[in-house]
Amino acid sequence: MIDTYRPDLWHDFFLVTGGAAAALAGLVFVAVTLHLAAVTGHPGHRHRARTIVASLAEILVASLILLIPSLDHVGAGIALALVAGALLYETLKSTIQIAPVLRRWRRDPVARTIAIRTMVGDASMLMGLGGAVAVLAGYGPGLSFVGADMVVRFGLAIAGAWLLIVAVGDGSPDVPRPR
Numbered sequence: 001m002i003d004t005y006r007p008d009l010w011h012d013f014f015l016v017t018g019g020a021a022a023a024l025a026g027l028v029f030v031a032v033t034l035h036l037a038a039v040t041g042h043p044g045h046r047h048r049a050r051t052i053v054a055s056l057a058e059i060l061v062a063s064l065i066l067l068i069p070s071l072d073h074v075g076a077g078i079a080l081a082l083v084a085g086a087l088l089y090e091t092l093k094s095t096i097q098i099a100p101v102l103r104r105w106r107r108d109p110v111a112r113t114i115a116i117r118t119m120v121g122d123a124s125m126l127m128g129l130g131g132a133v134a135v136l137a138g139y140g141p142g143l144s145f146v147g148a149d150m151v152v153r154f155g156l157a158i159a160g161a162w163l164l165i166v167a168v169g170d171g172s173p174d175v176p177r178p179r
Contacts, residue, residue: 018063077136
C-alpha cells in the first residue's frame with residue numbers, strides 16, 4: 001500500500017504558516033491590550049478580536065501538530081480534528097453572541113461585511129475539518145484541504161486585524177451595537 005500521508009512534503013509550508021500565525025497573533029495581542037476598553041466594550045470588536053486570535057492559534061497549533069515527525073496519519077487526523085472542532089465551536093459561540101448585529105446585514109453595510117467574513121471563515125473551517133477527517137482516513141489530499149483552510153483564514157485574519165486596529169485606533173465604531 002502506498003503511504004499517501006506525506007507531511008514531509010508540506011514541512012516548509014507548515015513551518016512558515018505556523019511562524020507567521022504566531023507573529024500576527026502576538027501583534028494582535030499587543031493591539032488589543034493597547035485598546036482593551038475599546039475592544040471589550042464593543043460587541044463587534046470583541047467578536048473580531050476573539051475570532052482572529054482563535055483562528056491564528058488554531059493555525060499555529062495545527063502547523064505544530066503537522067511538524068511532529070513521528071506522528072502518523074491517525075494521530076495527526078485526530079489532533080487536527082480536535083483543534084478544528086474547538087475553533088469551530090469557539091467561532092460559532094462568538095457568532096451567536098453577535099447575532100443581533102448580524103441580523104441587520106441587509107440594511108447595514110458593516111454588518112453585511114461581518115456576516116460575509118464570518119460565513120467565509122466558517123466555510124473555510126469546515127473545509128479544514130473535512131481535511132482533518134481525510135487525513136485521519138488516510139486520504140491523500142487531506143493536507144491540501146487543511147492547507148487551503150489555513151491560507152483562507154490567515155488572509156481573513158490579516159484583513160480583520162487591520163480593520164480592528166483601524167477601528168479602535170481612531171475611535172470610530174465600525175460595527176453598530178445591537179439594538
